[in-house]
Amino acid sequence: MMLKRQRQLLATALLAALALPMGDAAAFDELVESNSAGFSKPLNVQVGPRPYYLVDQLQNGPLKSKLKACSEKHLTRTRFSISHRGAPMQFPEHTVEGYQAAARMGAGIIECDVTFTKDRELVCRHDQCDLHTTTNILTIPALAAKCTQPFTPANGGTPASATCCTSDITLAEFRLLKGKMDGFNPNATTPEEYQNGTPSWRTEAYSATGTLVTLKEHIALMNSFGVNMTPELKEARVPMPYQGDFTQEKYAQKMIDAYKAAGVSPKRVWAQSFNINDIYYWIKNEPAFGKQAVALAETDVPADLPPAIAALPGMRAKGVQIVAPPIWALIALDGSGKIVPSAYANAIKQNGFKIIPWSLERSGPLTDGGGYYYQSVSSVIKGPGDYYNVLDVLSSKVGILGIFSDWPGTATYYGNCFNKP
Template structure:
């Protein structure tokens, strides 16, 4: 496990998370925990080695909350020291401000206390593993379109927007289009595109207003093996996600899905990484089963990324458990719902996963942009209880205390680190 989880339902409170206009965010009558800093001397001394700097955002979010017990508790932690925690997982690093899956993004995540950092794993033309969220996202996450000799190798070259025809600008550039050496010549940028672009430069210039290009001068892209060494050096642990190939498998006639899944694990073994520090993930259930059956030391912590949520029944959860799955990771919205009084509470998925003995991780906090419009895709089941950025901490509170998740992916790990430290998780 990443850390000791909380007993499910241990902190349930009927006055919890009321979402009326005046009080829906803070109706805790009693705190769930003792918020005083009761670390033993031994515990404190150990944690001093991992002290981190969180910056102003967590305090900004706390101040943005409506008055209530949770806000009071969180404000009491403003001046304490903060430490790395496995509850805080760097989703692609820290991509709220840094180009995802770059050296700079991973370093930022570690500096904000992420105890675990994610590398989404895909492969190049010469079958080398690299960190990219999708096999075919180079046109939005790197400067490949600005390099003619590499842009010409893209699966679908850049096509400018045509205002007369009403067609958007398009391009498709994949890691499997280029070699590792060519991939390493790219600069990482914020994941964005401008559908109205008439030149490659305009197309690549589409960063959302609530993100920033301030730290996107030329992000250092990484091979998977390089990410292992970097994350190890940062004192963090690993959660690599095997991405679904965008090309037909077996690739190049002989590179099978099993080869791909095995290669990812082999790179941790070659680097001498303890399997207890690795949580391999996949949306493809067959990948998870492969690790359970063929690499049981790594498969013990394999994470099934369950996105479709076709079944939230206890029978389904028990079937996963019988097949050796220990950890499920659905999106945030799948774990939360609203009760009859519009309070945020655990969903049937969350209740049944816990009842089946499964541990839960979830994704991804602070990815949806400002919450004033309802929180977007990641909060779709609790839209009526979301109205401001400070509500991020209410969502996190329910996930931690009522659902009992063992870790949370975040685009800005400082927020999750602050909460976890303050609540002594």
Template sequence: MNKFCMTAICALAAAPAFAESHMASDAMAKAGLTYGVRPAYLVSKMEDGPLKDELAACLGNTPERSAFSIGHRGAPLMFPEHTAESNMAAASMGAGILECDVTFTADKELVCRHAQNDLHTTTNIVVTDLAENCTTPFTPASGDTDASAECRTSDLTLAEFRTLEPKMDASDASATTAEEYLGGTADWRTDLYANDATLLTHAESIALFDSLGADFTPELKSPSVEMPFDGFSQEDYAQKMIDEYKDAGIDPSRVWPQSFNLDDVLYWIENEPEFGAQAVYLDDRYEASDEDEGAIDPMDASTFKPTMQELADMGVNYIAPPLWMLITLNDAGEMVPSVYAEQAQEAGLEIITWTLERSGPLASGGGWYFQSVSDAIDTDGDYFEVLDVLAQDVGVAGVFSDWPATTTFYANCKGL
């Protein structure tokens, strides 16, 4: 690539489909922001009370962009995740921050995918000529064995990656053909907007999000390949992600780099302190076994290792656990902050959380994301009850959502 080529222009020239979506983003920006119908629907499902009355009074408000509202992979409740279209939809709902989950291809180019090994569920790769490149090619269901495949971005060059067609993240475990395997979309999502969606490189996401008036929260995804990869170390990977913001001339104050790997966060703090100041530690220690010293019980501060104060002493300013770790039920069955949330507050850590509207309808308790308060959840209107506790009692700085209009509406109504 010409060394004098400006980042955004080079990206446009390299990817005609992205160029078209970039122009579409200009049209969307001019069209203004919209809540759509969902916030009003959710308010109608709330139990009567002061919060419902307050939110109902805001339904006629003019939407405003809010950094409290973070697009989780764009707006994947209805759009294929990490596509230009998904992020344009999130921006149109007022999401002030958009996310590119960052991984790399065989030629070490950065692209937006939730995982390095998710191409078999998020694209059409298993029915293309590139299927033979997959780490584990498609295997049909047989007897008690589910259909399976594993296709990684590192199995492809960037040029090959660009030929894929994105789709809703799903697969059909009962499939006996590769074509059937492309199905499986949950009945509370939709394939209506999956046609002709546009994949993004990380550099293209920067140009697009900037054009949409949004800020950035890239997540450095854990590699599925052994590192170093062809001489590409974890530190090289962490640095390359930051370098693409520097190359694009993005002010560090607009970027919240994320990682589940605490070493990545500490690398940015030490080597890129302007970006490291807003680096977000995605705390997944809840996945550790009970025997593991790192396992966290959100109601037992003795299990926080490192502790919240130790994280703060390391220079970590932002922590981002799943929302169920931040809230619990008191003896009266009311949602209240967990000990984990209280300890983070006491250490002066900013808190971001994930992911609202990821689990579908809440009538059955909300699933994994709401596991600590499932006994208090029985209607979709409870999304706002959860948001209110997170915002007003836990004091979170932002909430990831699969449909950002809900979070934007709440933030606007509350003046966040």
């Protein structure tokens, strides 16, 4: 009886936070029933067959033996496994369905990329101007007409294009959208054709639904899962101050205020930004949240690494404690072709930072060298098993705190096998 009453109370709280009509109570009771971690019972973590498949792809050796020895181990949630946008390898990103998948796969920290609508409401989207590739906005004429750049069909050698931003529409209009797999067809002549651009190694199997969320709704959902949260303050694609008085500082503060209003402990929040001034703002004005704010490192090519290394002492002196670079920037090849920590990784550690890299499982089957995320070691990236080869170097040699992943089950399996928190 008590368990049922607890679920009813949580369902009511979620409905209020999500601003949904009580007619949806049955659906939310089911959600609470299956995602009651930290409230009434632990979540049954299931990583599916993929981690076992990746282990099988490894060459025989100590790592493969260790990971195979964990094949029947009871798996639990771990903060080592950080959900990047939900579970976008197979689910539309930043949707309830993707977040549920991430929680079920044992992610201990789940991300919401935070941006704002025309009426300054905070919502979860990877980019302020990605609605044309991550939602169905172009197929809703009344909303498509409001896009910064309406759909333009392909013509000769000119590809199809569009630009639709959350700042183009109000929150009420945002709620009319459905999330889809990120992608577009550059040869499209209609908005419907433009929607079909999902990479072949992903899937449309879970795109029948794609429930978008606000930041407030994300917080309520994460509380129902009992997990930590990592909001990323996204770059504004509109001139700031927006509408004359919405400054970058007010934007950064508004994000933190959402967690304070929900009563979330700062220890459960890992605020991120590529804008180092956002990190400094939080350290100064919200020190409880700034203490574990994550400074994302925008290092796209090797030429970016020397200035990134040079910036580390100044960042550390101003109180930054966690740095988050892309995977490739933390690894290199030694003279024998073995993957080892990079000079940048060593400099980060020497300056006393903790490290969270991004993003595992974002590069397909790794049969082409791995692309952007593995550019520093591409010559030795031969196939799917190398996800674990690289993750092992990051964990055992670089000493990462955790890792962002597009398919959290992969990191959850490794984290459990190596007893990560």
